[in-house]
Amino acid sequence: MTTRVRILKTIFAIAAASCLLVSCEAISNWIHDDVLVAKIGKDKLFLSNLEAYIPNGVTPEDSTNLAMQFINSWASEILYADIAEEQLSKEEMDVSKELEDYRRSLLKYRYEQRYINERLDTLVSEAQIREYYESHRKLFALDVPIVKARFLDIMQESPNIEILKDKMSSNSYQDLVEADSLAYSSALKYDDSSDKWVDLISFARYFGTDYSQLLSKWDKNSGFIEIADERGDLKIGYICDFYPAGTVAPIEFCEERIKDIILSSRKQELLSKLDESLLQDALDKHNLVIY
Secondary structure (H helix, E strand, O other): OOHHHHHHHHHHHHHHHOOOOOOHHHHHHHHOOOOEEEEEOOEEEEHHHHHHHOOOOOOHHHHHHHHHHHHHHHHHHHHHHHHHHHHOOHHHHOOHHHHHHHHHHHHHHHHHHHHHHHHOOOOOOHHHHHHHHHHOHHHHEOOOOEEEEEEEEEEOOOOOHHHHHHHHOOOOHHHHHHHHHHHHHHOOEEEEEEEEEEEHHHHHHOOOOOHHHHHHOEEOOOOEEEEEOOOOEEEEEEEEEEEOOOOEOOHHHHHHHHHHHHHHHHHHHHHHHHHHHHHHHHHHOOOOOOO
16 A cells, blocks of 8 residues: 555545545545645645655554644644744744844854864774773773673473583683574574673673673672573573673773764864864955954
8 A cells, every 4th residue: 555545545434534524626635646635824734744744564553643743732832932923022933043043043053063074084993992991991981781791582391401501611712602503493592792891781781781780690600690480481591701890991992982072073073173273264365353
């Protein structure tokens, strides 16, 4: 069913639900390209506006709700504007200053973005990341623990549990490949995040619990966390590496954040220089005169 047909059905449904009388002329208008859907005074809402708002694939009920939401929002804005023009004084309706301020602000923002895009050096070297990290280590103290870990979700009666535990806790590449292969055929879920740092809040979501409870279940001697649920699943985590809260995170965990900080600093430096050069140029050309 096309978007247009769905929306036409939606409009009929809205009209029926609202006990509206739909004229033959209105139905004829709806069938053509520039379809009038609603009108308030001289303001009109067309079917093309609704088509852009209602995505393909939604249910008839959702389509009806979205169409009604759009129509109500459109009508509300116009009604507010109409009553404001009736009730507000001439001085209160004068928005020329606000519009000009907004125009200037928008033009400034757009030019700044163009200026930055044309001049910003986006290359951040490993040496620059390392230098920033070493100079600002206190910034990277962890609020929550981070881990490198592996996760297994498997039925408690599976005969492969101990084999999988043995292989997923191994440092052997071959064992890890075999763990992944065996988990594919016998487990509900297997995820190996041993090559990247993950905060413990995110890792705890695998177990359906919070990270403090997860830590209480962690056997530090074996490295395993095991939590059984009422459905018969056994959720197993193996912690390969761990940094507790309060310690400084390893540099690889901070790299993206450091890149963002460095690029943000470069942007601010560019904008400051732009601001200074514009002011100086205006002073030199006597376009800016300060009395």
